[in-house]
Amino acid sequence: SEKDTGYRNVALASLMKSFGNIENLVEEVLDFYFYMCSIEMSCKELSQTFLLYANHGKHFVSKERILNASQSKRLSAILLTCGFYDQAGEFTFKVG
Numbered sequence: 001s002e003k004d005t006g007y008r009n010v011a012l013a014s015l016m017k018s019f020g021n022i023e024n025l026v027e028e029v030l031d032f033y034f035y036m037c038s039i040e041m042s043c044k045e046l047s048q049t050f051l052l053y054a055n056h057g058k059h060f061v062s063k064e065r066i067l068n069a070s071q072s073k074r075l076s077a078i079l080l081t082c083g084f085y086d087q088a089g090e091f092t093f094k095v096g
Helices: 007-018 026-037 043-054 069-082 085-095
Strands: none
Touching: 007 026, 043 069, 069 085
16 A cells, blocks of 8 residues: 555655644644555546535535635645646646
């Protein structure tokens, strides 16, 4: 698993913790991160998950507001910059 070889992630999380950007224990944060990396979803499940963000924080069926406007805007900005690792900037430039 990535947990066995994720030394760079351990180093980065420790660095973020040293600057006060992580409140929880580094080990707990990394356990959650590695768990999230192992989630498997079908294309349909993945697209339904991201409809919440595409719909500005509203559930696509019930129309219930899950995220307020500020949360939706901030989350979209984060997703835009981190979803493609090293290719995030190029993707953003080419696709928008």
